[in-house]
Amino acid sequence: MWAMKMLKKDWNEAADQRLNGLNELDEFPLKAYESSAIYKYNMKQYHDQRIEKRESVVGELVLLFNYKLRLFPRNLPSKWTGPFLITKVFPHGAVELDNKESARFTVNGQRIKIYLGHAESVHEVVETYHLDEF
Structure with missing residues (x-):
């Protein structure tokens, strides 16, 4: 309580700031997952462009x-x-x-x-x- 008086904040403002911090922590793994999915998609596209397509023909x-x-x-x-x-x-x-x-x-x-x-x-x-x- 004395810390709140030192910072001159009220309880509602401190609670809102704490909830915002927790929400940001929840969003971090989602952003990491999205960026990893984008990276995997780009690497697959890069790899697929360099694959040599071979088609076999009967009699070859x-x-x-x-x-x-x-x-x-x-x-x-x-x-x-x-x-x-x-x-x-x-x-x-x-x-x-x-x-x-x-x-x-x-x-x-x-x-x-x-x-x-x-x-x-x-x-x-x-x-x-x-x-x-x-």
Whole structure:
């Protein structure tokens, strides 16, 4: 009470000032959430502009990414196998591939890349590097 008399404020004015301070504290997380949502939206737009859109075509030769490689094998095999022939493209991004033994299987479209070799030389691409040579 003596502090209120020192500041020469009345009780109503002090209560209003306290409520305004509490309201500002409640608004702070909302502003932080809004600015974080705006930042995420802008980053998504920036990222989506730089994504290369790839569309697969039936009859195209592609290489398949082999993600099941051992960490430290004696020989370093290539990460890509193939070429494979695309037989069907699904609307959700999956692709059906056909190998030289006519075995068909479905893979994610992000695991393939276009084969730039000659179409008549459809064989298994095998690159091996021997560690003993170094």
